[in-house]
Amino acid sequence: MTETQSTHTETTAYDVVVIGAGPVGENVADRTRAAGLSTAVVESELVGGECSYWACMPSKALLRPVLARADARRLPGLSASVQGPLDTAAVLARRDSFTSGWKDDGQVRWLEGTGADLYRGRGRLSGPRTVTVTGPDGRESVLTARHAVAVCTGSRALLPDLPGLDEVRPWTSREATSAPSAPGRLVVVGGGVVATEMACAWQALGSQVTVLVRGDGLLGRMEPFAGELVAEALTEAGADVRTGTSVKAVSRENGAVVVLTGSGDRIEADEILFATGRAPRTDDIGLETIGLEPGSWLDVDDSLRVTGHDWLYAVGDVNHRALLTHQGKYQARIAGAAIVTRAAGEPVRTEKWGAHTATADHAAVPQVVFTDPEAASVGLTLAEAEQAGHRVRAVDVDLSSVAGASLYGDGYRGRARMVVDLEDEIVRGVTLVGPGVGELIHAATVAVTGRVPVGRLWHAVPSYPTISEVWLRLLEAYRDA
């Protein structure tokens, strides 16, 4: 339904308008289309978003050979054949195939297959239920939404305010995941997931990596032993991990990056990666036209609706609940269902485990860090559980004592922690660190989400000899504590 305004800007009415076609926007549109609501999707770069081209997929494509080689090197009979360097060019070529050479034709076909209309260009709110799209040729179209606008514009790398930063042309996660070759020397600033994964990848792909962490360890949001084990392995792989080190200034001298640290050290490198946090992509989406603050994270309720606006949803990274693709897609399924339900004039179901409330965001967010060793967690750490006022007990197990782990590789190092709520004896959180543990975390997610009493977990028997037998050791440790 198109009408022409006196300014000759075309206005088209839809049931739903989605701004941003990352994994989250795609999934919101898929749900609303499946229910028969007309849906427009606006995308300013590539359909598929950060995850497909500069985040999850390319980073994991870089890391998979690194982890496979590390696993192989732990196996007598195999290790001698894998002592050589990785074929960096082949690894980068495989990474490029996962990003489809930074072309989105495949994802556009998928999106169009849902029946959604794709608008290429920058979308901005221009008032309630209205989105103005500025196309690549500068032409504007106006889209109005009968039922909902879903803001799914994601996040971008946050750079610190440092003297000399523009001059050094620093890497962000985008360059770190798309670089065409390995820099000789790479300084990584930060100690979170992006920093540790990229340090692990590029050190193995031929760079000499120096990690500068302001705090006293890596992976500060996980149990402390996760960062310790990953730092130990990075150091053994040849990286220089410096904790308690802040960056004071950066510059480029004769082509090299020069980093001055807070303690007065001078470090030279070919490139510098800042993995120092994320900012919401909301600075230029017209939030001011509806009374919201540009550049802010968008506060939402559990149906992903923005506080104070009954037609506006903010889904995925942009709401700052959990900056992870799987969690954003979970929110997209819930937001999609909520939009469809409200469009039909029905109330959303809000019971605790209902289909229209993103309760997992509060209690059971799983995350895997694909370093060597992998670190995986779900739910609360011991410190978080205590801060939240739960009466808990944490039990730890050395993973090398598990038969499946010792078969996995000689000298297997790893650790597991289960945090049990002593009131109702349910699992509040689990952290696993060790080679191959990423695939184990879903069992813990089921236990935490399902609030399964530890007494019932005794009857969930893990196969012998798998690393999953860590569950028996954790339960015994809890019983005997």
Ligand SMILES: Cc1cc2nc3c(=O)[nH]c(=O)nc-3n(C[C@H](O)[C@H](O)[C@H](O)COP(=O)(O)OP(=O)(O)OC[C@H]3O[C@@H](n4cnc5c(N)ncnc54)[C@H](O)[C@@H]3O)c2cc1C
């Ligand atoms: C290096 C790295 C590795 C990661 N690895 C993982 C991982 O292994 N697993 C995991 O779960 N998560 C991972 N993440 C996090 C994951 O990438 C994000 O959580 C996910 O991409 C969020 O999806 P989204 O759709 O909310 O946003 P995005 O993927 O950022 O997509 C937002 C889209 O909106 C578009 N857009 C923005 N503004 C506008 C506008 N005004 N108009 C039109 N379009 C607009 C953008 O172009 C983009 O396509 C990683 C992140 C990084 C940085």
